Amino acid sequence: MVARGKALYGVQCNFCHGSDARGGEGGPNLLRSQIVLSDQKGEAIAPVIQNGRPDQGMPKFDLTAAQISDIAAFLHSFRVGGYDVSRDRPPSILVGDAKAGESYFRSKCASCHSVTGDLKGFGAKFEDPKQLQQTWLMPGGGRGGFGRGGQAPALNVPPTTVTVTLASGQKVEGRLGRIDDFLVALTEADGTERTIRRDGDTPKVEIHDPLAPHRQLLPTYTDKDIHDLTAYLVTVK
Amino acid sequence: MTKIDKLITISLWLLPAIVAGQGLDSSLLTKPLTDSWPTYSGDYSGKRYSKLTQLNQSNVKNLTLAWTARVTAGAGGAPSGPGGGGRGGRGFGGGEQTIVGGEGTGEAVGGFGGGGANIKGSILQVNGILYVSAPDNAWAVDARDGRVLWHYFWKTKGGTHIGNRGLGMWGNWLYMETPDDYLVCLDAKTGKERWHKVISDFGEQYFSTMAPVVIGNHILVGTGDDLDAPGFLQSFDPETGDRQWIWYSVPMKKGDPGLETWPSLDAARHGGGQVWIPGAYDPETHLYIFGTGNPTPAYTAGNREGDNLFTCTLVAVNIDTGKMAWYYQTAPHDTHDWDATQTPVLIDGEFNGRPRKLVATAERDGYFFVLDRTTGEHLLTTKFAFAANWAKGLNDRGAPVRDPEKDSTVAGSLVSPTNGGSTNWPPPTYSPDTGLFYVPEHDGYAMYYLTETDPRGAMGLGGKEELGVGSLGSFLTAIDYKTGKIAWRHEYPGSGGGGGGSSGLLTTAGKLLFGGDAGGNLVAYDATNGKPLWHSHIGQISNAPETYMLDGHQYLLTAAGDTLYAFTLY
Numbered sequence: 001m002v003a004r005g006k007a008l009y010g011v012q013c014n015f016c017h018g019s020d021a022r023g024g025e026g027g028p029n030l031l032r033s034q035i036v037l038s039d040q041k042g043e044a045i046a047p048v049i050q051n052g053r054p055d056q057g058m059p060k061f062d063l064t065a066a067q068i069s070d071i072a073a074f075l076h077s078f079r080v081g082g083y084d085v086s087r088d089r090p091p092s093i094l095v096g097d098a099k100a101g102e103s104y105f106r107s108k109c110a111s112c113h114s115v116t117g118d119l120k121g122f123g124a125k126f127e128d129p130k131q132l133q134q135t136w137l138m139p140g141g142g143r144g145g146f147g148r149g150g151q152a153p154a155l156n157v158p159p160t161t162v163t164v165t166l167a168s169g170q171k172v173e174g175r176l177g178r179i180d181d182f183l184v185a186l187t188e189a190d191g192t193e194r195t196i197r198r199d200g201d202t203p204k205v206e207i208h209d210p211l212a213p214h215r216q217l218l219p220t221y222t223d224k225d226i227h228d229l230t231a232y233l234v235t236v237k
Numbered sequence: 238m239t240k241i242d243k244l245i246t247i248s249l250w251l252l253p254a255i256v257a258g259q260g261l262d263s264s265l266l267t268k269p270l271t272d273s274w275p276t277y278s279g280d281y282s283g284k285r286y287s288k289l290t291q292l293n294q295s296n297v298k299n300l301t302l303a304w305t306a307r308v309t310a311g312a313g314g315a316p317s318g319p320g321g322g323g324r325g326g327r328g329f330g331g332g333e334q335t336i337v338g339g340e341g342t343g344e345a346v347g348g349f350g351g352g353g354a355n356i357k358g359s360i361l362q363v364n365g366i367l368y369v370s371a372p373d374n375a376w377a378v379d380a381r382d383g384r385v386l387w388h389y390f391w392k393t394k395g396g397t398h399i400g401n402r403g404l405g406m407w408g409n410w411l412y413m414e415t416p417d418d419y420l421v422c423l424d425a426k427t428g429k430e431r432w433h434k435v436i437s438d439f440g441e442q443y444f445s446t447m448a449p450v451v452i453g454n455h456i457l458v459g460t461g462d463d464l465d466a467p468g469f470l471q472s473f474d475p476e477t478g479d480r481q482w483i484w485y486s487v488p489m490k491k492g493d494p495g496l497e498t499w500p501s502l503d504a505a506r507h508g509g510g511q512v513w514i515p516g517a518y519d520p521e522t523h524l525y526i527f528g529t530g531n532p533t534p535a536y537t538a539g540n541r542e543g544d545n546l547f548t549c550t551l552v553a554v555n556i557d558t559g560k561m562a563w564y565y566q567t568a569p570h571d572t573h574d575w576d577a578t579q580t581p582v583l584i585d586g587e588f589n590g591r592p593r594k595l596v597a598t599a600e601r602d603g604y605f606f607v608l609d610r611t612t613g614e615h616l617l618t619t620k621f622a623f624a625a626n627w628a629k630g631l632n633d634r635g636a637p638v639r640d641p642e643k644d645s646t647v648a649g650s651l652v653s654p655t656n657g658g659s660t661n662w663p664p665p666t667y668s669p670d671t672g673l674f675y676v677p678e679h680d681g682y683a684m685y686y687l688t689e690t691d692p693r694g695a696m697g698l699g700g701k702e703e704l705g706v707g708s709l710g711s712f713l714t715a716i717d718y719k720t721g722k723i724a725w726r727h728e729y730p731g732s733g734g735g736g737g738g739s740s741g742l743l744t745t746a747g748k749l750l751f752g753g754d755a756g757g758n759l760v761a762y763d764a765t766n767g768k769p770l771w772h773s774h775i776g777q778i779s780n781a782p783e784t785y786m787l788d789g790h791q792y793l794l795t796a797a798g799d800t801l802y803a804f805t806l807y
Contacts, residue, residue, distance in 0.1 A: 004344055010395030010416070010444075011372075019397065019442040019464050022699035025574075025656065029688070029699060091690060093648040130702075133649060134684060138707040179730045180756030181769050200768075205730075215707050218651070218682050219624060227648045 004067075005074030012061055013071070021075055026057060031078055042072035093130050094231055096224070101232025104225055112213060115236045118156075123236040125153040133230040138214055158210040162186050164196055165204040172196065176207060260409035260425065261363050266451075267520050272786040274362040274794075276515075277403050277448040278664065279783065282583040283517035285666040286744045287784045291791040292806055293747030297761045297771045300793065303805040306383030310354040310374045310799070312337050312390050338430045339373070339392030341417060355779055356796035358403030358448055361411075362785050367794070368406065368425065369801065372398040372416050372446070377428060380787055380794075383801060387428030393417050396444035397461065402514065402662075405449030405456060407475040412456050414445035420458055420473060434478040441466045442697075450515045450525070452556050455481060457525065459512030464697040465533045468510035468548070472559060482559025486510030486529040486547045494561075495546030498569075504541045509533030510548035514578040514662050517596065522611055524553040524562055526583070526596055530576035536645050536701040537687070537694030544569035549577040551598060551606070553613060563613030567600050569636055572644045573627065573685070574656055574698055575602040580664040582674065583610060584718055588617075597718050599665055599676040601658030602627065604637050605721050619721030622659030624680035624709050627652050645685040645701040655683040656703045663741035664781050666750070671764050673715040673724055675742050675750055681708040713742075713752060713767055727767030729754055740795070741781025751793065753778025759795055759802070775802050 010019070016027030023029040030036045039045050046068045052060030063071070105115070113119050126132035139157045162176040164184060172194060177185035184205055185195040198205065209215070261275050270279045270287040278285055292300065312335060337343075354371035361368040366386065367378040373393050377386040396416035405412040410431065411423040418439045422431040437443035442464035450457040456473040468486040473479065487508040488496040499505035509532050516527025532541060532548040547561075549568035554561050567577050577600050584595040588607070596610035603625030607617040618635040620628075628637035643652050653659075657679065665676040682705070689700030712726040740753035750764040759778055761771040776797035783794045793804040 004342070007341060007344055007393065007395035011393065011398040014397040014444070014463075015399040018698050020696055020699060022695060022697070023688075023701065024463060024698045026703070028702060091647055093686070095648045130649070130686065130704075134704050134706065137651075137684065178756060180754055180758060181730060181760070182756070182758060182772055182774075184730075207731075211707070215709060218653075218707060218709065219626070221651055223642065223646070223648070223650050226651060230648075 001070050001073045002077045005070035005072065008063070008067055009071050009074050012063070016058070021078060030075055036075055039072055039076075042069035045072055045075075093133065093227075094234065096227030096229070096231030098228070098231040098235055100224075101228035101230065104229050105232055108217065109229075119233075119236060121237060123234040126234070129230060129234055132233060133226065136229065136233060137218075137226070138211065140211070160210065161208045163206045163208070165206075166196075167203060179205070179207070261406045263407070263451075263453075270785070273364070274360065274783045274785050275406060276361070277359045277405075277450060278515065278517070278580060279359075281452070281518035281520065283580045283664070283667075284582055284584075284669075284744075285664055285742065285781065286668050286746075288746045289784055289786060289791050290746045291786070292745065292749065292784070292793070294749065294763060294770060296806060297747070297749060299806055300761065300771055300773075300804045301807065302773070303792065303803045304383040305800060305802050306378060306385065307800045308354050308356070308369065308371070308374070308376050308378075308385065308388070310371055310390070311335075312343055312392070335388045335390050336428050336430065337390050337392060338421065338433065339390070339415070340419070341392040341394035343392035354799040355400070356799065356801070357400035357779050359780065360783060360794060360796065360801070361404055361406055362783070362787075362794070363406060363425075365787060366425070367801070368404045368411055369796075370401045370404050370413055371799075372401045375404060375411065375413050375423060375428070377425065378801065380792070380803070383803065389413075389421075389423055389428045389430070391415050391419075391421060394439060396439060397463070399444075400446050401448075402446055403448030405451045407451045407454075407456065410475060412449040412451070412475075414447055414449060414458060414460075416444045416446065418443050418445050418460065420449065420456070420478060422475075422478060432478050434473070436460060436471060436473075437462075437469075438466075447513050448515050450518070451475065452518050452525065455556055457515075457556075459514075459527075461511045461513040461530070462509070463533075465507040465509065467506055467508065468512050468530055470512045470527065470554065472556070484554050484559050484561065486512060486550070486552070488546075498544040498546040500540065500542050507533065508541060508545055508548060509535070510545075510550070511576070512578070513576070514580060517581050517583045518556070519583060519594070519610055521594075522562075523556045524610070525556050526551065526553045526581050526610060528552075528567075528577040528579055528581060528598065528600075530578050531571045531574045534694050534696055534700065535574040535698045536572060536685070537689050537699075538570065538572045538644070539692065540694050542570075545571070549575070551577065551581060551596070551608065551613075553610070565606070565608055565613050565615055565634075566636055567598070567604065567606055568602050568639075569632070570639055571602070572639060573602070573652065575600070575654075575658055577601065578662065579660060582665060582667045584667055584669075584674075586669070586672065586718065588719060595718070597667070597674055599660055599674065599716065601654070601661055602637070603654055603659035604628075605674070605716055606635075607718055607721065617721045619716075621676065621714060621716055621721075621723065622654060622678055622680055624653035624682065625659060643685075645687040645703075647687050647690065649684040649686045651682055651706070652685050653680060653682045655679075655681040655705055657681070666742040666744045667718070668744035668750070668764050670746060670748060671715075671744075672717060672719065673764070674718050675713065675715050675744065675764075677740075677742070677752070678712040678714040678726070679708065680710050680712075682706050711755070713750075713762065715767065725767050727762065731755075740778035743782045743784060745784060751782040751784075751795075753782075753795070753797075757797070773802075773804070776800070
């Protein structure tokens with residue numbers, strides 16, 4: 001059973017989760033995953049494997065319950081040298097200076113955000129400071145999604161919108177679906193979906209990315225700025 | 238080698254020329270690319286540049302689909318394996334016999350991601366036959382209509398099934414690496430297995446994806462490993478499968494060169510440096526030039542202080558002896574799993590006012606290098622990925638100096654590029670017509686968290702959590718090799734850079750540049766300025782486009798997942 005699971009794991013899981021199941025290319029460490037730890041015979045990991053985690057970049061896998069049970073047997077066969085609880089709970093990422101973070105917030109963030117307005121109670125929404133840190137860096141998340149600490153809290157992140165000015169002068173606006181050099185797809189306010197052909201600069205396409213200021217800040221942060229701001233935001237309860 | 242052996246070897250080496258019309262004429266490998274695609278990069282130079290001009294800027298808008306063919310991985314034509322429901326279609330034309338080999342049980346079927354075949358490798362085209370591969374699977378396909386002629390399936394023992402980069406060919410024989418670490422030799426006419434040989438230790442977590450490169454009577458074979466095992470390149474005899482030589486990318490014993498760049502022999506022997514992408518070959522010097530992978534443990538690097546030679550290094554090995562002629566380390570002491578295995582490109586061109594024989598490479602960590610390929614002399618380094626923030630500048634050898642502040646930390650370190658890199662294995666291309674080196678570029682950021690605080694560190698790729706936070710863009714980027722400066726960038730549209738091109742690239746003497754974008758388009762660009770001239774929405778391109786002449790017509794061939802697409806002009 002373990003051998004069968006090892007073969008299946010090798011083919012399907014190795015690359016992302018690592019051959020030692022302690023994390024690989026993009027995928028988290030499975031040996032200390034709470035789901036894996038609480039799993040007995042594959043019953044707990046099956047929904048994750050079969051449905052994937054599209055928001056975190058994990059595809060779904062077409063595996064049977066019996067195969068998943070073999071994979072579980074393989075995962076549970078690990079005896080990681082020196083394994084202990086401290087490995088399951090890495091030290092807190094809160095090393096920053098909340099006061100310095102507050103002053104950073106005032107100078108860089110306060111033009112758009114307020115801790116008594118849109119960010120009221122922000123720190124209380126997160127159990128895991130790492131998740132809070134990832135969220136303020138890029139609300140909605142980039143590749144890799146969120147690690148520990150369960151589901152991300154619901155945030156009111158406005159969608160990216162697009163304005164297309166047709167040759168007639170008519171403007172079409174809506175939520176951006178997909179875009180490449182040859183078409184742009186959007187959903188208008190009334191729910192109408194439109195896909196519009198692009199040919200070079202015609203029609204004119206303007207993307208409105210509400211997170212553009214967050215992107216523009218990425219090259220400017222020092223790691224200390226990030227840690228300080230996180231230390232401050234966890235206090236915003 | 239005895240005299241008789243030598244005679245046999247020489248006569249066998251000549252064999253391909255004698256049976257031209259069926260097997261591969263090895264002289265094709267050193268000629269400009271026209272009517273075949275006989276090795277990973279088309280020819281040995283790594284340029285992925287074709288001399289063909291039938292298809293050019295004036296007529297590329299008329300490029301049209303000649304045929305499409307879907308291949309089916311696994312033991313049978315009908316999907317019957319575990320979870321086979323989603324496997325989908327049969328090979329176009331159907332009816333081909335699947336030849337089954339392998340040492341495993343056959344339990345684990347299909348590609349990475351649970352779906353069908355994913356063609357991430359180069360496709361050989363020799364005498365009108367295409368030779369196609371995916372992990373555990375090889376097919377011969379009629380280049381005129383996409384009919385599958387034979388299919389070979391290898392029952393695996395397991396191993397990482399992330400991809401197979403293609404087949405190698407010598408005369409009538411094909412060579413394939415398997416994820417469970419065998420080199421399999423097949424009869425190109427029938428797909429029947431001739432022999433298979435163990436190339437690395439499956440128990441040590443090696444997995445093998447590289448396209449074998451055939452040079453003379455050497456089959457060059459590399460492997461991968463994500464668990465602190467030493468990397469190496471091996472050469473095998475094409476007839477017997479016996480090993481001719483092995484070159485380790487880390488010191489393996491006392492006295493080995495580079496040992497002074499490791500704290501201990503033990504650290505060196507667990508230091509990685511896997512060789513998993515084919516290199517380039519210079520027939521004049523008999524030097525095979527290739528990049529090595531990252532040192533291991535990849536992220537918790539405290540127990541491997543030093544430059545960690547010869548990981549993340551461009552290496553030139555003499556093909557006849559297996560001895561290293563020169564090396565240049567592009568990333569001393571990498572701490573982000575940024576393999577330096579990108580395809581090196583041989584350029585014959587002017588540099589600082591005089592003609593030189595060069596090798597250029599654009600690395601996963603965001604830096605571009607030009608060296609003299611006969612001596613390894615460093616000529617130029619530039620940063621091509623503008624966002625890359627992990628280095629403090631260049632050392633006296635011209636290599637980027639890692640900023641230890643940008644290693645993974647418990648509280649998180651904001652680093653560009655992401656683990657996926659500024660670029661990755663999808664091959665770049667170089668056009669002698671434009672003098673430009675083209676590479677897919679991605680400028681993303683990730684937080685790198687150290688999760689293993691045990692001073693012993695973690696193994697392999699463990700001990701960290703890498704979480705993406707956003708992107709400043711993805712680009713098709715053209716670099717002037719003479720200066721290392723960006724000639725132009727074509728930005729893939731989208732918010733925050735959208736998605737980049739995930740495929741490799743191709744240039745032609747028709748002043749065309751081909752690649753796939755993230756929207757699932759195969760695109761022909763103007764090679765001089767990156768303007769799109771033609772496209773076809775066929776789905777995510779999973780390899781690099783190729784081109785060749787067949788029956789007087791120029792074809793463009795690419796793969797999207799399990800499906801081949803051949804375009805031509807009528």
